[in-house]
Amino acid sequence: MATSEGLEAFSDLRGTLERSSTAERVADALRERIIDGALAPGARLSEEALGQALGVSRNTLREAFRLLGHERLLVHRFNRGVFVAEPELADVVDLYRVRRALELDAVRRADRAPEGAVARVGAAVEEGEAAAGRGDWWGVGTANMRFHQALAALADSPRTDEVVRRLLAELRLVFHAMAAPRDFHVPYVALNRRIHRLLEEGRLEKAAEELSDYFDVAERQLVEAFSEETEEKE
Amino acid sequence: MATSEGLEAFSDLRGTLERSSTAERVADALRERIIDGALAPGARLSEEALGQALGVSRNTLREAFRLLGHERLLVHRFNRGVFVAEPELADVVDLYRVRRALELDAVRRADRAPEGAVARVGAAVEEGEAAAGRGDWWGVGTANMRFHQALAALADSPRTDEVVRRLLAELRLVFHAMAAPRDFHVPYVALNRRIHRLLEEGRLEKAAEELSDYFDVAERQLVEAFSEETEEKE
DNA sequence: TGGTGAGGATTGTTCAACAATTCACCGATC
DNA sequence: GATCGGTGAATTGTTGAACAATCCTCACCA
Numbered sequence: 086m087a088t089s090e091g092l093e094a095f096s097d098l099r100g101t102l103e104r105s106s107t108a109e110r111v112a113d114a115l116r117e118r119i120i121d122g123a124l125a126p127g128a129r130l131s132e133e134a135l136g137q138a139l140g141v142s143r144n145t146l147r148e149a150f151r152l153l154g155h156e157r158l159l160v161h162r163f164n165r166g167v168f169v170a171e172p173e174l175a176d177v178v179d180l181y182r183v184r185r186a187l188e189l190d191a192v193r194r195a196d197r198a199p200e201g202a203v204a205r206v207g208a209a210v211e212e213g214e215a216a217a218g219r220g221d222w223w224g225v226g227t228a229n230m231r232f233h234q235a236l237a238a239l240a241d242s243p244r245t246d247e248v249v250r251r252l253l254a255e256l257r258l259v260f261h262a263m264a265a266p267r268d269f270h271v272p273y274v275a276l277n278r279r280i281h282r283l284l285e286e287g288r289l290e291k292a293a294e295e296l297s298d299y300f301d302v303a304e305r306q307l308v309e310a311f312s313e314e315t316e317e318k319e
Numbered sequence: 320m321a322t323s324e325g326l327e328a329f330s331d332l333r334g335t336l337e338r339s340s341t342a343e344r345v346a347d348a349l350r351e352r353i354i355d356g357a358l359a360p361g362a363r364l365s366e367e368a369l370g371q372a373l374g375v376s377r378n379t380l381r382e383a384f385r386l387l388g389h390e391r392l393l394v395h396r397f398n399r400g401v402f403v404a405e406p407e408l409a410d411v412v413d414l415y416r417v418r419r420a421l422e423l424d425a426v427r428r429a430d431r432a433p434e435g436a437v438a439r440v441g442a443a444v445e446e447g448e449a450a451a452g453r454g455d456w457w458g459v460g461t462a463n464m465r466f467h468q469a470l471a472a473l474a475d476s477p478r479t480d481e482v483v484r485r486l487l488a489e490l491r492l493v494f495h496a497m498a499a500p501r502d503f504h505v506p507y508v509a510l511n512r513r514i515h516r517l518l519e520e521g522r523l524e525k526a527a528e529e530l531s532d533y534f535d536v537a538e539r540q541l542v543e544a545f546s547e548e549t550e551e552k553e
Numbered sequence: 554t555g556g557t558g559a560g561g562a563t564t565g566t567t568c569a570a571c572a573a574t575t576c577a578c579c580g581a582t583c
Numbered sequence: 584g585a586t587c588g589g590t591g592a593a594t595t596g597t598t599g600a601a602c603a604a605t606c607c608t609c610a611c612c613a
Contacts, residue, residue: 180478252478568602
């Protein structure tokens with residue numbers, strides 16, 4: 086065991102080294118397509134066609150479908166196939182309810198957050214500012230997700246991280262279903278900066294308050310956008 | 320469309336009618352065995368042997384494994400097989416962290432809970448009292464889980480329900496790993512009754528306080544039991 | 554004692570097949 | 584003209600077998 090000193094430096098490589106199964110890689114690829122809108126909500130995914138396109142067998146593809154089904158990105162209708170999920174108004178409300186509980190809790194206990202966690206929140210803020218600067222609205226959206234993921238990480242809880250990651254992925258689906266996602270995210274860049282500053286100053290309760298207000302505003306905005314959508318359809 | 324009135328009455332049947340896939344039924348069966356301890360933490364599940372025993376093909380069984388893996392009841396080690404999860408001390412702490420956030424939030428907003436939700440909490444309390452009366456400690460544990468599930472349901476949020484259900488299932492795994500699960504749950508029956516009464520009286524903040532204390536005590540008790548366990552092993 | 558292969562067992566993945574189910578189409582009926 | 588019922592193609596659900604890749608054991612050797 087004399088040679089086992091300083092091995093902690095390699096622990097970061099673990100994730101990289103772990104080969105993943107084909108099903109997981111397929112799931113990753115599909116998740117990307119769903120999140121960036123290449124696969125629209127409601128679209129049906131044929132086992133045969135997709136399997137051929139991706140070069141994997143139906144069985145493997147079905148495993149990938151199961152993974153994404155659990156993330157609520159796909160819905161599996163028995164004997165009917167899998168479809169890209171179509172979030173409804175109720176889903177939007179529900180997503181915000183859970184986010185509120187988890188993210189606010191994470192912010193309130195940020196004093197016990199792990200080393201560097203607040204800094205990662207700041208990094209996400211800057212990423213968003215940079216994207217906004219070059220007019221990359223999709224990039225702003227991505228940075229925004231990363232910001233909230235970083236907020237959740239303040240709880241120092243793997244399960245919170247996982248749940249929030251799923252919620253945010255689902256939320257991106259909602260953005261595709263709404264009318265004008267283009268300038269939804271941009272206004273919040275400044276707010277994110279403010280929340281990060283409060284975190285740095287240790288004013289956690291104030292930060293939680295601002296975050297709570299954000300949830301109110303964003304949720305209402307989404308709900309309204311959604312109501313208009315459905316009105317148009319009818 | 321003149322005949323389509325009053326069809327809402329049938330919407331309850333939807334769930335009953337939906338046939339489930341073989342994989343899901345297999346997953347249900349395995350989940351039961353894991354939760355009631357028939358499959359001990361750490362046990363390895365052979366695809367071949369289990370498939371034969373259950374009368375399903377390896378492919379189908381693998382689908383079921385994926386489902387339970389997402390619930391963290393099984394861990395899937397690449398090229399090595401699936402094992403019943405072995406929760407560690409860190410998992411106990413993490414489980415309570417997320418439960419605290421979600422259940423407390425649910426209790427605090429119980430004034431907006433759906434019709435009959437508080438009554439279902441009461442039903443779980445009585446179930447626990449009945450089980451305690453006849454000395455059925457396992458039944459007390461089950462009722463306790465149902466009590467907390469009912470608390471979570473106060474949030475009126477499908478996603479909260481799902482997450483909490485998963486957390487509680489995982490928690491049962493923890494009980495198997497600890498020394499004396501026999502009389503762990505019984506002392507909390509009285510507390511549950513108290514919390515229910517506070518909910519009925521609308522004293523939500525007080526109820527949340529009691530619940531928070533419960534989390535403190537239960538978590539510490541589990542952590543201690545766990546530390547002893549690992550000491551014995553070494 | 555500690556390293557090293559060889560071999561057996563298990564998983565990862567594919568393929569082909571068949572049963573079960575859905576869906577769209579089309580004619581029959583009132 | 585709308586509804587009902589049935590036929591058939593297309594798709595999913597599930598199985599079983601096959602083979603490659605990987606891991607584990609254990610005897611063997613320095």
